[in-house]
Amino acid sequence: MIEIDVSLTRSTGFSLEAHFSAPGMGVTALFGRSGSGKTTIIQVVAGSVKPDKGRIQVGDEVFFDSAKGIDLPIEKRRVGYVFQDARLFPHLSVENNLRYGQRRARHDQSIGFDAVVDMLGIKPLLKRRPHTLSGGERQRVAIGRALLAQPRLLLMDEPLASLDEMRKAEILPYLERLRDDLRLPILYVSHSIDEVLRLSDVVAAVQNGTVIAAGPLSEVLSRRELLPVLGRFDLGTIFECKVKSHDISLALSTITFADGELRVPLVDRPPGAPVRARIRSRDVALSLSRPIDVSVTNRLSGVIRDIRREEGPYADVAVELPHKGLLHALVTVESVERLALEPGMPVWAMIKAVAVDSRSPHFEARDEPFTPPSHSAAPGLRLVSARSLPQESS
Amino acid sequence: MLLTPDEWTAVVLSLRVAFWATVWSMPPAIFVGWILSRVEFPGKGLFDGIVHLPLVLPKVVVGYILLITLGTRGYLGQYLYDWFGISLMFTTAGATVAAAVVSFPLSVNAIRLAIDGVDKGIETAARTLGASKLDAFFTVTLPLMLPGILSGALISLASALGEFGATITFVSNVEGQTRTIPLAIYSATHMPDGDAMALRLTAVSVVLALGALILAEMADRRIKIALGRI
Numbered sequence: 001m002i003e004i005d006v007s008l009t010r011s012t013g014f015s016l017e018a019h020f021s022a023p024g025m026g027v028t029a030l031f032g033r034s035g036s037g038k039t040t041i042i043q044v045v046a047g048s049v050k051p052d053k054g055r056i057q058v059g060d061e062v063f064f065d066s067a068k069g070i071d072l073p074i075e076k077r078r079v080g081y082v083f084q085d086a087r088l089f090p091h092l093s094v095e096n097n098l099r100y101g102q103r104r105a106r107h108d109q110s111i112g113f114d115a116v117v118d119m120l121g122i123k124p125l126l127k128r129r130p131h132t133l134s135g136g137e138r139q140r141v142a143i144g145r146a147l148l149a150q151p152r153l154l155l156m157d158e159p160l161a162s163l164d165e166m167r168k169a170e171i172l173p174y175l176e177r178l179r180d181d182l183r184l185p186i187l188y189v190s191h192s193i194d195e196v197l198r199l200s201d202v203v204a205a206v207q208n209g210t211v212i213a214a215g216p217l218s219e220v221l222s223r224r225e226l227l228p229v230l231g232r233f234d235l236g237t238i239f240e241c242k243v244k245s246h247d248i249s250l251a252l253s254t255i256t257f258a259d260g261e262l263r264v265p266l267v268d269r270p271p272g273a274p275v276r277a278r279i280r281s282r283d284v285a286l287s288l289s290r291p292i293d294v295s296v297t298n299r300l301s302g303v304i305r306d307i308r309r310e311e312g313p314y315a316d317v318a319v320e321l322p323h324k325g326l327l328h329a330l331v332t333v334e335s336v337e338r339l340a341l342e343p344g345m346p347v348w349a350m351i352k353a354v355a356v357d358s359r360s361p362h363f364e365a366r367d368e369p370f371t372p373p374s375h376s377a378a379p380g381l382r383l384v385s386a387r388s389l390p391q392e393s394s
Numbered sequence: 395m396l397l398t399p400d401e402w403t404a405v406v407l408s409l410r411v412a413f414w415a416t417v418w419s420m421p422p423a424i425f426v427g428w429i430l431s432r433v434e435f436p437g438k439g440l441f442d443g444i445v446h447l448p449l450v451l452p453k454v455v456v457g458y459i460l461l462i463t464l465g466t467r468g469y470l471g472q473y474l475y476d477w478f479g480i481s482l483m484f485t486t487a488g489a490t491v492a493a494a495v496v497s498f499p500l501s502v503n504a505i506r507l508a509i510d511g512v513d514k515g516i517e518t519a520a521r522t523l524g525a526s527k528l529d530a531f532f533t534v535t536l537p538l539m540l541p542g543i544l545s546g547a548l549i550s551l552a553s554a555l556g557e558f559g560a561t562i563t564f565v566s567n568v569e570g571q572t573r574t575i576p577l578a579i580y581s582a583t584h585m586p587d588g589d590a591m592a593l594r595l596t597a598v599s600v601v602l603a604l605g606a607l608i609l610a611e612m613a614d615r616r617i618k619i620a621l622g623r624i
Contacts, residue, residue, distance in 0.1 A: 017608045048518050074521035077531075081522040087515050091537045091621050099522030100533075 002028070002153065006044055006054030006064070016040050016051070018344060020204050020214035024059060027179050027186045029196040029217070032206035038189040041206065042155040045187065046081050047074040058153050058185075078105075080146030082156040086138040088130035094141050095126040101149025110151040111182070116144045119181065122172055136167035140174060147182070154178075155187040160195060168195075175199055176358060197221075197238065197278060198357045218276075222326065234283040237327050239358070243273045255356065259321035263297045265353045275358040281316060281330035284354040288339055291348055298351035300327065304343050308335060317341060319349050327351075397594060401601060403570050404578035405598055411486060411574055412554035415493035416547050423546060427505030428531075432514075448560075449499040463534060464564075488565035489572040493554035497592065500553050501546035508542015540617045548610040548612025555602060575599055 001024050008016040019040050022028035030038040043049040045056060045063065053066040059081075063072045080101075089099050100114065117123050120140045130138060146154060160168045172195070173177075179199060180185060190196050196203060196217070204214040205226055213220050218238045220226065239262075241255040246266060253267040257276055262277055269275060291299055302319040302340055305326065310316050315336050317329045327349050341347070397405065426445055430438075448456050464471040466481050476481045482488030512535050520530035536543075558576040565572040567581060578596045582588030 046518075046522055048521070073526075074518070075524050075526055078524070079521075079522055081519065083515065085515070085521060087513070087521070089516065089534060091534075100520070100525075102528075104524030145523065375456040 001057075001059070001188070002045075003057045004041065004045065006051035006056060008040070008044065008051040009048070010311075014040075014209060016209040017043070017046070018206075018211045020211045022185065022202055022204070022214075023189060024185050025183060026202065027200040028202040028204060028286055029194070030187060030189045030204050030211075031196050032191065036163055036206045037209035038191075038206050039157050040209070041211070042081075042157055042187055042189055045077075045078050045153070046155055047072060047077050062151070063139050075104075075260055078150065078152050080149055080154040082139070082142050082149030082154070082159045084158045086130075086142040086159050088133075088138055088141060088145070090130050093126070093131075094122065094130065094133070097130065097141060098122075098126075098145050098148055101145055105148075105150040109148050111150055113148060116147050119177060120144045134167070135163050136170045136389070139167075139171055143178070147178075147184075151184070152372050154184055156186060156188045158189050158191070160190075160192070164289050172198060180358075197276065201359065203338040215350060236284070236330075237279045237325075239279070239290065239315045239325065241277050241356075243267055243269050243271050243275055243318060245271055257325070258323040259302075259325040260349070261299050262354050264356050267358075268335050269354050269358055276357045277358050277379035279327065279351055279358065280353070282327040283351060284318070284327060284329035285330050285350045285352065286317060286331060286335075286339070286341070287348045287350060288345075289348070291350055296350040296352055298354065299353070300349045302327065302347060302349060304345045304347055307341060309333065316336070317347075319347060323381075398591070398599070400569070401578065401591060401595060401598075404573055404575050404595065407486065407489075407570065407572075408555055408576075409602075410491050411489045411557075412551050414499075415497060415554040416469070416491045416550040418490070419494040419498050419550055420543065420547060423498060423501040423505055423550070424536075424543065427502050427546075428509055428535075430502070430621050431505045431509035445502055446499045448496050451560025453496060454563045456496060457492060460488075460495065460560065460564040462492065463531035464488070474573060482565065484535040484565055484568045484571055486571055489561050489574065492552055492564045494550075495558040496557050497550040497553035501550040504546035505542050506538065506548055508539035508546070511542070512538045538621065540621070541614055544610060544617065545611055548606060555599070561605040 002022040004021065005019045006016065007018075014037070016037050019323060028039055032038050040049060044051050045390045046059075047063065048376045049070065051064065051066070055065045055067070056063040061072075062068075062070050063077055064070060089100065092100065098113065098117070100303060102109070121139070122140050122144055122145060125137055125141065130141070130366070133141065143159070160171055164169065176199065178184075188195075188200060200217055202215065203220040204211050204216045205220060206212070213226055214221065218240050221238060239257040239259075241257040241262070244254040244256045244261065246253045248266070251266045252263050253265070255262050255264060255267065255277060257277070263275070267275060285296070290301075298320055300319075302321040305320040308316045308318070310330070313332045313334065314330050316332045317331055319335070321327060328348060335341075410531065430445070430458050431441060454554050461468065463469050464474070466475045466483050471482065474482070482491055510553065516538070517530050517534055520534045521527070525533060555574075556576060557574070558580070561572060562577060562580075563572065567577045574599065575595050579592045582592040582595065585591070
């Protein structure tokens with residue numbers, strides 16, 4: 001468990017109020033707009049910024065307690081910090097960068113050099129100097145360097161923000177692997193909803209220096225009142241699912257959640273593995289009768305809960321599924337009028353595309369409707385899963 | 395040879411004085427440069443002023459202050475002499491002290507700029523990797539400010555080689571002890587047939603200065619390549 005309960009006021013007038021806890025495993029995303037104070041929160045955890053008062057505890061170690069006068073120096077906290085700008089030591093080779101923290105962690109060498117180098121694919125870089133590396137390579141080395149310092153907690157401050165889309169796509173699988181292979185809690189700062197959705201299990205939403213909501217991702221991101229804070233993003237609906245079966249000949253997988261099943265392109269995860277399905281509202285169409293003769297495979301029946309006018313010609317229709325799941329559909333106001341849609345009406349939702357992300361096998365959402373996944377099932381598939389990009393079905 | 399034995403003595407003495415003045419002033423210059431760059435404290439402005447005083451005071455005044463503090467009968471000098479038998483008057487050691495004091499603010503400035511240029515974030519990164527403040531300074535900050543230390547040392551060397559006013563006031567103009575190149579040139583201009591000597595020593599000064607500049611440029615390039623800045 002990571003318990004953060006701090007407040008801080010700066011001379012600039014910026015003030016921070018962070019009172020939340022994060023699980024001792026998996027990725028907790030600190031999500032909010034630039035300048036909202038996300039980075040300050042992890043700086044406070046790292047010890048490079050001192051809060052005015054409060055308490056920070058990670059596992060059974062108290063990092064900071066203003067009441068008891070505890071303020072552990074940075075180097076005693078054993079947090080791995082991956083900075084947005086990598087901050088490799090320019091005068092050292094990649095190998096000596098990696099070993100810098102390792103040499104100083106005499107007490108513990110449980111995260112091995114070769115394992116980290118293999119996991120991050122940085123073996124060919126060992127003899128090189130940081131300035132000869134690409135942005136993505138630098139960030140991988142920085143992650144390796146942080147891991148080899150044998151941290152009990154990993155802090156990542158927008159590690160992908162300075163990279164272009166290609167490089168992001170290069171690093172993301174490594175981050176997923178990190179999350180899945182190491183039993184290490186990660187606090188991940190990001191303003192990109194895509195990264196948050198892909199990596200995290202728990203989200204703390206930050207606005208104007210205050211953590212305004214924290215909890216399991218699907219729960220926090222489905223709170224519509226948070227939308228203005230989180231920024232308008234084309235999110236739609238998130239369902240925490242499990243892989244049920246694969247059909248290799250059709251290249252399709254079936255994933256299940258409380259309200260039914262979805263057929264998606266083959267997912268690189270074994271049956272039973274937790275995955276996250278994201279359905280954009282604009283990929284959902286509505287029908288009053290059971291749709292037949294349509295190409296869309298995924299159909300769910302439900303009842304309209306509310307209709308909300310959006311910008312432009314659109315309306316957001318929230319459809320309540322049998323087991324209380326809410327599915328959002330973005331349709332035109334014209335369609336709403338033509339079909340005379342109203343709350344309480346039964347409808348069929350046709351889902352044109354589902355993006356599937358793998359989830360941390362360590363983390364169980366509080367409302368997890370499924371039994372824990374069998375971690376050992378088809379271990380060979382797990383490395384492959386690191387390459388699973390969000391997939392879309394039609 | 396091109397130089398007379400007297401002139402050789404002056405050249406060798408100059409190099410010795412400048413070398414040791416630089417060597418001895420570097421560690422305190424690094425320390426003071428670091429304080430000025432990284433530490434905030436009340437009275438920092440005054441401290442900064444005192445450090446830079448030798449730069450703005452007439453060098454004769456600096457020499458005179460050294461004389462009344464470190465001279466055999468000076469405020470501190472008398473104890474040095476009574477307790478340890480150390481006298482700086484008329485000695486090479488005294489000339490070295492004078493050169494070091496005068497060049498100190500110049501090297502502090504160069505080093506301070508170098509430390510300003512070292513990203514604090516990189517030091518923080520070292521701390522999160524388990525390095526104490528001191529450890530981070532020696533393994534990260536110091537190597538990264540090597541170009542600054544080098545230019546500080548060069549400025550110190552050049553200024554020590556050219557030191558005149560403080561030296562002649564503090565330790566006088568004693569051949570073989572305190573008569574460095576500038577003092578030797580000064581003496582030569584007072585001799586009826588000293589023009590040739592003054593000219594030769596002037597040529598030596600030019601060669602030394604150029605040589606130092608070229609060496610420093612080469613070393614700077616190497617360090618920057620090692621640090622990945624080129």
